[in-house]
Amino acid sequence: DAGVIQSPRHEVTEMGQEVTLRCKPISGHNSLFWYRQTMMRGLELLIYFNNNVPIDDSGMPEDRFSAKMPNASFSTLKIQPSEPRDSAVYFCASSLALGSSYEQYFGPGTRLTVT
Amino acid sequence: RKEVEQDPGPFNVPEGATVAFNCTYSNSASQSFFWYRQDCRKEPKLLMSVYSSGNEDGRFTAQLNRASQYISLLIRDSKLSDSATYLCVCRSGGSYIPTFGRGTSLIVHP
Numbered sequence: 001d002a003g004v005i006q007s008p009r010h011e012v013t014e015m016g017q018e019v020t021l022r023c024k025p026i027s028g029h030n031s032l033f034w035y036r037q038t039m040m041r042g043l044e045l046l047i048y049f050n051n052n053v054p055i056d057d058s059g060m061p062e063d064r065f066s067a068k069m070p071n072a073s074f075s076t077l078k079i080q081p082s083e084p085r086d087s088a089v090y091f092c093a094s095s096l097a098l099g100s101s102y103e104q105y106f107g108p109g110t111r112l113t114v115t
Numbered sequence: 116r117k118e119v120e121q122d123p124g125p126f127n128v129p130e131g132a133t134v135a136f137n138c139t140y141s142n143s144a145s146q147s148f149f150w151y152r153q154d155c156r157k158e159p160k161l162l163m164s165v166y167s168s169g170n171e172d173g174r175f176t177a178q179l180n181r182a183s184q185y186i187s188l189l190i191r192d193s194k195l196s197d198s199a200t201y202l203c204v205c206r207s208g209g210s211y212i213p214t215f216g217r218g219t220s221l222i223v224h225p
Contacts, residue, residue: 031211042217097211106158
């Protein structure tokens with residue numbers, strides 16, 4: 001199994017530009033999570049999808065952030081326009097939410113730097 | 116008060132030492148508990164689940180104290196390769212959304 005795949009691994013962009021992060025979850029998993037991690041705030045949940053439907057987006061910072069999951073094998077997180085304070089590592093994680101079964105598998109992350 | 120609290124450390128211990136971390140949670144409805152490990156500049160990975168009766172996996176022992184609302188992780192015979200950040204994770208019953216602690220940093224030195 002290839003695990004959770006994220007792209008790009010690194011992104012450096014200028015303030016005001018649009019940034020799109022991509023995630024391919026593990027095949028068969030029905031839940032997908034986007035997280036942001038910084039030294040100051042730790043790991044923050046941005047949005048959670050179940051069966052491609054956004055269930056909880058209360059962690060999305062503001063309207064500049066949007067996420068989609070058009071099908072079970074692909075999700076995007078978009079920031080438009082980007083700001084320096086968006087600089088962080090963005091992780092995508094997937095899991096098979098079934099009964100009491102639970103384990104999240106994280107992708108390698110996208111390290112975003114906004115200058 | 117944060118939902119899941121951990122001492123950030125770092126815990127600096129010599130090889131072979133025994134070290135323990137605690138994690139407190141505020142949501143009494145929490146039903147599932149886990150320890151994740153995160154290496155520097157890497158993604159978090161599940162280390163072990165925490166069961167009510169306590170559980171062991173090799174040198175690692177996890178325990179749950181529901182009355183005092185904390186979980187613990189004990190590492191025996193520390194190895195250099197154990198150096199990492201250990202994240203405590205709690206999940207409420209009926210929810211698949213986990214709450215992560217900020218992590219405890221462990222440094223094992225020769």
